[in-house]
Amino acid sequence: MAALSIRALSKRYANLEVLKDIALDIESGEFTVLVGPSGCGKSTLLNIVAGLDRPSAGTIEIGGRVVNDVAPKDRDIAMVFQSYALYPSMTVRQNITFGMECRHVPKAEQDAAVGHVAKLLQIEPLLGRKPSQLSGGQRQRVAMGRALVRNPLLFLFDEPLSNLDAKLRVEMRMEIKRLHQRIGATIVYVTHDQIEAMTMATRIAVMHQGSVQQFADPDTVYRYPANLFVARFMGSPPMNTMPARLEAENDGPVVVIGAGRPDELRLRLRGYDAAAPFVGRKVVFGIRPECIAEGSRTFSSEAPVLVEAPVELVEPTGAETMVLLRLGGEPAMARVSPDIRPAPGTSAAFALDTRRICLFDPETERLIA
Amino acid sequence: MSNAATMRPGRPALPEWVRRLPEYLTIWVPLLLSAAHLVSFSLWTIWISFTPSTLVPVAGWVGLRNYTAVTASRNWQIAFDNLLLFGSAFVLLSAATGLILAILLDQRIRGENVLRSIFLYPLAVSFVVTGTVWSWLLNPGLGIQKLVHDLGWTSFKFDWLIDRDMAIWTIVIAAIWQSCGFAMALFLAGLRSVDPDIIKAAQIDGAGPVRTYRRIILPSLWPITVTVVVIQLQFAISTFDLVRALTNGGPGIATQLPALVVYDLMFQRSLLGRGAAAAVLMLLILLAVLLPYAAWRYIQRRRGAHA
Known part of the structure; x- marks a missing residue:
């Protein structure tokens, strides 16, 4: 009732x-x-x-x-x-x-x-x-x-x-x-x-x-x-969101952050069929801080996607360390293990959980996939 | 520009007492002046009340003779009875009128600001003006009674002003007219400070407007009620100009009040010692009101500090 x-x-x-x-x-x-x-x-x-x-x-x-x-x-x-x-x-x-x-x-x-x-x-x-x-x-x-x-x-x-x-x-x-x-x-x-x-x-x-x-x-x-x-x-810190492009490669869609830059980041998407109509168009890329972790982290049985990213700021909270880094030139927060303290100004390896990426339509701001 | 930062090293700081001079001047000079007036003249009056002074102050000691003379006089007894009647009727009715006005004004009505100003305005008028205007209004040959007669109701009678038994009520009416706006303003502030969520909670609990006022809102107003009552009481005790302008204690001595007795003894009968004794008696009546109030405030504050 x-x-x-x-x-x-x-x-x-x-x-x-x-x-x-x-x-x-x-x-x-x-x-x-x-x-x-x-x-x-x-x-x-x-x-x-x-x-x-x-x-x-x-x-x-x-x-x-x-x-x-x-x-x-x-x-x-x-x-x-x-x-x-x-x-x-x-x-x-x-x-x-x-x-x-x-x-x-x-x-x-x-x-x-x-x-x-x-x-x-x-x-x-x-x-x-x-x-x-x-x-x-x-x-x-x-x-x-x-x-x-x-x-x-x-x-x-x-x-x-x-x-x-x-x-x-x-x-x-x-x-x-x-x-x-x-x-x-x-x-x-x-x-x-x-x-x-x-x-x-x-x-x-x-x-x-x-x-x-x-x-x-x-x-x-x-x-x-x-x-x-x-x-x-929802979420604290909130989801990282940044402009990106969706491109097609042989084996499926790829999201490109900072396209054309030397540090351009390309991430292969699996299971994002709903995103197909957006291939070749701009999207908003979203990733939760806990889906960016230190390079040694494995999120599932498959091998994680590893990226080298410059570290700008480190905020240890005791239970975890928050790291402000740049993905393809765009700022993003990462949630890494508490004992990991990458030095600001250097680059470090980070593991991304690409299964939990969100893509949004930049015009309607609605979730695509 | 950061003036403070650039000036601090260059200029030596003024001595403490020079820097605080404006504070001392604004606080201590008026305080000392008023204390000197209040305390020294009060003490002087108390001293005079024990002397045989008549037209001019003289030294000497007559003990409580002035007091017994004053309290035994019919003038003072009537004044005291009048004060009890006037004080309680005026304070209760003025607070009640103020509360009713405040509750009505609190109903989110249009023109609230205008009405509030109208109700508060009498407070800006001097008591002499209030007394004079009401003496015209209440004069049977000039005011309300004449107006009603002229309108054709010739048997209408409203002559309290010249009625020995009712004349004191004319003072009550005029005093309420003058000061109920003040009570209203205080009560309105109290009503406005009630948390609107409390009223919503009462609505959900199913309390109607009468029950909400009686059980929830009015009980929260009682500290304000005490303040209103004390301020009005102290006004009632020291009432002088209103009565002087409205009835001048008459008819006969029917509306005599203590302040009028003091004036009468001191300046019309030239009995300084007795007048002083009557003034000291008034002071004692005032203290009987103010001391319990001060104690109550002190307890409230103590309790507030603990909560």
Whole structure:
């Protein structure tokens, strides 16, 4: 059953179109992450789903029911806000029960529900406190408790981790994921952080300038980004992209970077049949940093493609070393083993994983193959 | 140009006290002047209140005789009762009016800036002007009552200004007119500082507007309410010019207030010692309001520093 389906949804403020023809179908039990840079419309979309904002056109169905004209409280949703939005004058317990109080749930039932949620989130000792007496992580838990206690069809999370420090953010990220695995709730989660999207989502909707660029599972988004925007937005550091030409040789297409230069790079492509119409034309060549490694690396059983490339900059991070090098004159980041430190200004051998190259149409910016 | 970098080695630094002279002048001179006025004249008044001074200050010691004389006088008793009535009615009604105006203004209405200026404007008018204008408006022969009579409703009666029992309420009305805009401005700032996400959360929780205000928004305004009440109370206690212009304590002494009693004793009856005693009593009433407030602020700040 589709827990949430959005059809032909658009939103405009005066002359500004913030959402354009959005269509999403989210299955029950899915953890969908809406990710995109600030101003891409993801929070507006979430507010429209919650009923806090009205769409200019299109329909929203929650649990098979069109909810366009249904008040937020009757949509069977719960929302967690970036600022937590806890009621400052109420205790944690009152914060959690306020919704039930508004719905006239009997007191005994309220107490049972609070007890259950408090145990689940381990906030029992905090129930008597006011939000101002809680740390950021504790407030986050209370905000989640307030959502969980409702047991809704759909959970909406609006950048819930952005106000936490880096360490706590990673902890809470895992905790939310664990919670999802445990209770199997349907979650729509908005974030600008592509790592959160990759680590938590069962499906990611990448948004840019008011439209969904790609809606797929994290592996597909990462491996086959639908267009250059997705390729550059997902992944840190992002995918290396550079202008190139596609040429035909006897045994298949070859991508040429820096054609005509002395250091021109020619890479044979295997299994890129979809690229055939682009032979003899310009393309955008894309390769993930982890597909460029030190020369001794083997990516698969077959022999890797080795290239000599000048090294410009080395950034050791401890877990790996990032190397800025040039491929056919174009800058590219490589992710090599931590103990490998090629000297800047020299040339070194690098192994390329040519099976995971992406080619984009330079005009439409769409993925070719 | 990096002036700082090129000048530093060439020129010797000015002595610390010369460099900070403007700071000292702007902070300490006004502070000392006002402290000298406030503290020395307060102390002087306290001293006078224990002397038998009449037309001119004289030395001597009469103990609490001035105080007992003042508190036993009918003038002071009426003034004190009036202050209790006026103070509480004015503070509560002014805060309530200000809050209602603020809530109405907060509904994203058109022309908010214009309305806000209109409501705040009375604050820019001197109390004497407020008192005079309201004395015309409330004068049965000149103002509202005459207007309604002229419109044809001749049995209409609105003569609080000359009614011994109701005259104090005319002061309440004028004072509210003057200062509810101030309360409104503070409350509006408080309403605007409520996190909009909290209101969204309440909407999703299913709270209607009344419940949202009662349970969530208004409780978060109570620090502002305390500030409003204290500022208005201290205005109420020291009210002088408004009453002087509006009723001058009349009819008879029906709208007498402590500040008027002090003025009356000191400058009309030439009883400096008694006037000073009445002034010191006013100071004590003020302290009874301000000291708990200062303590409350201190506790709040301590708690804020810990959170």
